[in-house]
Amino acid sequence: MTLETVSTSKAHGGTQGVYRHASSATGTPMTFSVYVPAHDPGERLPVLWYLSGLTCTHANVTEKGEYRAACAEHRVIFIAPDTSPRGDGVPDAEGYDFGQGAGFYLDATQAPWSANFRMRTYVEDELPALIAAEFPMADMTRQSITGHSMGGHGALTIGLRNPDRFRSVSAFAPIASAMRCSWGEKALTGYLGTNLAAWRVHDACALIADGARLSELLVDQGDADGFLDQLKPELLREACAAAGIPLTLRMQPGYDHSYYFISTFLPDHIAWHAERLQA
Amino acid sequence: MTLETVSTSKAHGGTQGVYRHASSATGTPMTFSVYVPAHDPGERLPVLWYLSGLTCTHANVTEKGEYRAACAEHRVIFIAPDTSPRGDGVPDAEGYDFGQGAGFYLDATQAPWSANFRMRTYVEDELPALIAAEFPMADMTRQSITGHSMGGHGALTIGLRNPDRFRSVSAFAPIASAMRCSWGEKALTGYLGTNLAAWRVHDACALIADGARLSELLVDQGDADGFLDQLKPELLREACAAAGIPLTLRMQPGYDHSYYFISTFLPDHIAWHAERLQA
Structure with a gap:
């Protein structure tokens, strides 16, 4: 694998970088950003993954996320992947909630999407291997994950499926149950077909109902969010209560869905992840 | 004057707002952003003006500036105007350094620019009056000003011309002497013609040489800035030294010209302005 530096x-x-590489998972060039705080020679820093929401690239959180001061203070590397493969040769669809910009962190099985839309493999396997190979200061034994909206869905489902990999999982306004909202139903049907068993590993609440566990979970949700009918935080509250997962769900008064x-x-x-990522 | 709320x-x-109004100075709609921190009923907060650089609108600093946490902590209102009039009916030119997006905070006297490019009047007079009228929590007896690049030039020249209005002045990578760099020479010639006397009130170093004073000045400048040949911080250092203006010029190692x-x-x-803006 060769890694192209787009900018630093x-x-x-520290150093805010943007990088591009040819992804074997998606068959396309993929762009992501990495913030590496100042550190001592030979020092290895823990990693926080941030998965973005519908329509976003790496750039939205990189420009608007205001994470660098906290990452520098707590000495945490921050990685922001794209949300889907992109480009003229990649299938797309009308609407912001399916196709390019809407990968839903799954591996599509349905034509024409299955050739490129393999964001589960990309985010779970290929990109972590690339980071381990190319960023020697990244301590891949200390990883945590968070995300926003569709990326909150990604953080929750990837975290639930990989409990030994992530020290901690959090989310911002996540899609709590992809099977039970119109965004998710459209995406799961389009990418995976109508086999409901294949859907359940891409639904945070279904994963919990089927036995997946986290030792704790932190979620912030604005109560003025215009997409509450898609996000359904109450379903996550119910699923965590039934499973005995300690959920801190903070309904933030007056906040919307934006950056x-x-x-x-x-x-x-x-800061919360950094406590859990200490060596 | 009517003020349209674009978004909050x-x-x-606090509240990050974007607003639009019909400007009498420019004869166009003008958009600006205001961040108002949480405050007590009837409390009045000081104001920090931020003037942006070439090509920017209010949006660049609003999205990328990472100022809200500090403004909330120090209870400072943050105002970001646009850098020029814009629109189909407004003259423009090839290149990013003249015309729309490049108002240079002056009132043009040359056709066709003089009809709309009146950013001195807009930023010095019209917008402050609008803020005073529409934002009752803004304490206009406590104002400070800063800016970046062309906006640093704006902050310095407006601050130097209005020493009684601003408690403090700072800048990021400012154009130190508009008369002595190609960006500035092009703009001053195009907007003001070749009357050099008219140029001097739009050149920070010339204003200082002609007797304008600040009680102190804070400037940050990246030493990896690709535009040092335009910005010329050494000219500002010389001008302040000759005039006895206490200048804190921090050459920041490795930093570029970006947000x-x-x-x-x-x-x-x-934080520095907030100390000087205390009631």
């Missing part, structure tokens, strides 16, 4: 800038004492909400609370999440 | 979002406990640089140090500037 010094920020908050103004995320950037307000992302430093909190970084 | 809760952020860091990754600005967002690293903007919280510092907000």
